[in-house]
Structures are given as structure tokens and as C-alpha cells.
Amino acid sequence: MSSDELTAAAAGTWKLGDLTVNRMGFGSMRLAGSPDREVALQVLRRAVELGVDHIDTAAFYGPALDLIREALSPYPDNLVITSKIGPGDSPERGFHNATTAAELRVQLDENLRRLGVDHLDVVNLRIMNQPGESLAERFHWLTEFRDAGLIRHLGISNVSPHHLDEAEAIAPVVCVQNRYSLETSRSDDAFIQVCADRGVAYVPFFAIAGTTGTAATAVQTVAKSHNATDQQIRLAWTLHQSPTVLAIPGTGNPAHLEQNIAAAAIMLSTEDLTLLNA
Numbered sequence: 001m002s003s004d005e006l007t008a009a010a011a012g013t014w015k016l017g018d019l020t021v022n023r024m025g026f027g028s029m030r031l032a033g034s035p036d037r038e039v040a041l042q043v044l045r046r047a048v049e050l051g052v053d054h055i056d057t058a059a060f061y062g063p064a065l066d067l068i069r070e071a072l073s074p075y076p077d078n079l080v081i082t083s084k085i086g087p088g089d090s091p092e093r094g095f096h097n098a099t100t101a102a103e104l105r106v107q108l109d110e111n112l113r114r115l116g117v118d119h120l121d122v123v124n125l126r127i128m129n130q131p132g133e134s135l136a137e138r139f140h141w142l143t144e145f146r147d148a149g150l151i152r153h154l155g156i157s158n159v160s161p162h163h164l165d166e167a168e169a170i171a172p173v174v175c176v177q178n179r180y181s182l183e184t185s186r187s188d189d190a191f192i193q194v195c196a197d198r199g200v201a202y203v204p205f206f207a208i209a210g211t212t213g214t215a216a217t218a219v220q221t222v223a224k225s226h227n228a229t230d231q232q233i234r235l236a237w238t239l240h241q242s243p244t245v246l247a248i249p250g251t252g253n254p255a256h257l258e259q260n261i262a263a264a265a266i267m268l269s270t271e272d273l274t275l276l277n278a
């Protein structure tokens with residue numbers, strides 16, 4: 001593939017509310033793994049240059065918010081930054097989960113301040129999903145932040161299907177962000193369709209990192225036939241689950257970034273998908 005053909009647009013677009021994004025996006029959690037700050041900035045700028053217009057982040061991803069601001073601000077008009085609140089990390093409390101409106105507001109304000117914006121495009125309420133856990137009260141607080149103009153659209157993360165019902169009874173949900181890959185959380189196969197039927201984007205995380213090895217031989221066979229890497233096939237497979245799936249692979253490595261974006265153009269055949277799903 002020539003560098004002219006390398007574009008995140010190759011897998012088409014889907015929507016987050018009224019915002020349209022390329023289905024191949026970028027997750028910023030792994031930027032902390034870049035060999036140095038300059039490489040991390042280079043990865044972010046190159047991602048946007050190659051058509052990435054959907055970046056996932058969180059205040060607890062080390063320097064990710066600051067790197068995004070330094071690399072990309074003033075932000076392109078079409079760039080959608082999605083963050084998540086719920087989990088927090090502070091010197092005083094360590095890693096914790098916000099349980100009050102005030103704690104969620106502190107987390108939201110940190111996102112706004114470090115990104116240098118007056119509102120966030122999309123914010124996911126990320127829950128722990130313990131048995132019997134309800135998200136209703138916290139999601140309601142997020143709607144108050146939205147109504148105050150601090151958030152444009154709401155999503156939910158690490159959730160089960162009943163949480164989508166619970167949230168949608170309160171306000172529109174534009175995305176569900178869950179752990180999902182060829183080899184993990186396949187119980188979400190049906191959930192992806194539920195989301196698709198309701199026009200909700202499904203955004204898998206750990207599409208590459210969630211590798212158990214059980215599908216390794218099939219992945220290698222398909223990768224060889226496409227002259228692709230195993231990781232590219234894993235990403236392409238997620239995009240083939242539904243036109244409403246948005247990929248957010250994370251990397252701090254410029255070469256891996258280009259490979260991930262190239263995966264947007266991989267067309268898996270019915271035979272490939274049968275082999276992978278077996």
C-alpha cells in the first residue's frame with residue numbers, strides 16, 4: 001500500500017450522535033509506552049494526518065491528555081475526543097472509583113483543563129460492573145453536566161446489555177465501550193447487534209491486547225493470505241462484526257500506528273471469517 005492510500009477512512013464512517021467519525025480511530029492509553037515524548041507526539045500527529053478523527057482517552061492514562069493537547073491543539077474541527085470518567089487516580093487516594101456527583105465533576109474538570117477545551121465531545125461513564133451494579137444515579141449526574149454544556153454526547157463503558165437499557169431510559173447513549181476481541185468477551189456478539197439496532201456505536205478495547213492465543217493458528221493463516229500481520233487481522237475482524245463498530249487500537253509506536261490504519265482497508269472474505277470464528 002502506498003502512503004497515499006493509507007487512510008483511516010478506508011473502513012468508512014459511523015456516528016457518535018451528530019458527529020461522524022472514521023471507523024478506524026486511535027486509543028491513547030499506550031502513548032505512555034512510547035520511548036520518549038517526541039515519539040508520542042509524532043504518533044498523535046501522524047494519526048490525524050492519516051485521517052484519524054476519533055481519539056479515545058482518559059485523565060488516568062498518565063500523560064495522554066497533555067500529549068494530545070500539545071500535539072493537536074488547536075484541534076482540527078472534525079476531531080472527536082472521547083474521554084471517560086468514573087475511575088480516578090490521584091496521589092492522595094490512589095486508583096479509585098468516583099461515587100458522587102462532586103467526584104465525577106472533579107474528573108470532568110481535569111479533562112477539560114488538561115485538554116484545554118470548554119466541553120468534551122463524548123464522555124463515557126466507565127463502571128466496575130460488579131454484580132447488581134446500577135449506573136442510573138451516576139449517568140443522571142452526567143446528563144446534568146451535558147445540560148450545563150460541558151459534554152456533547154454520553155456513552156457507557158464496561159457494561160452489560162441491561163446497563164444500556166438503564167442508561168437509555170435516562171438519556172441518549174451514543175456509544176458502548178467494552179473489552180472485546182476475537183478471543184475475549186464473545187458474549188458481546190449479541191450486544192453489538194443490540195447496539196447496532198439502536199444506532200449506538202460499539203467501541204471495543206483490547207482488540208489486539210486481548211489475545212489468548214486460542215485463535216492464533218487461524219489468525220496466522222488469514223494474515224499470510226492478506227500479506228498482513230496478526231494484529232492487523234485482529235483489528236480487521238472487529239471492524240467486520242458490524243458497520244457500527246469503531247476501532248480504537250492503542251500504540252506508542254509509529255510503525256504500529258501505520259499498520260493499524262492500514263488494517264482499515266483489509267476486506268476479510270466469508271471464508272476468512274469462518275476460519276477465524278471457528
Ligand SMILES: NC(=O)c1ccc[n+]([C@@H]2O[C@H](COP(=O)([O-])OP(=O)(O)OC[C@H]3O[C@@H](n4cnc5c(N)ncnc54)[C@H](OP(=O)(O)O)[C@@H]3O)[C@@H](O)[C@H]2O)c1
Pocket residue numbers: 026027028029030033056057084126157158177178204205206207208209210229231232248249250251252253255256257259260
Ligand atoms: N473503557 C475502558 O475500560 C478501557 C480500558 C482499556 C483501554 N481502553 C481504551 O482502548 C484503547 C485500546 O486498548 P489498548 O491500547 O490497551 O489495547 P490494544 O489496542 O488492543 O493493544 C495495544 C497493545 O498492542 C500493541 N500493538 C498495537 N498495535 C500493534 C501492532 N500493529 N503490532 C504489534 N503490536 C501492536 C501495543 O504495543 P505498542 O505500543 O508497542 O504498539 C500495545 O501493547 C486504549 O488505548 C484506550 O484508549 C479503554
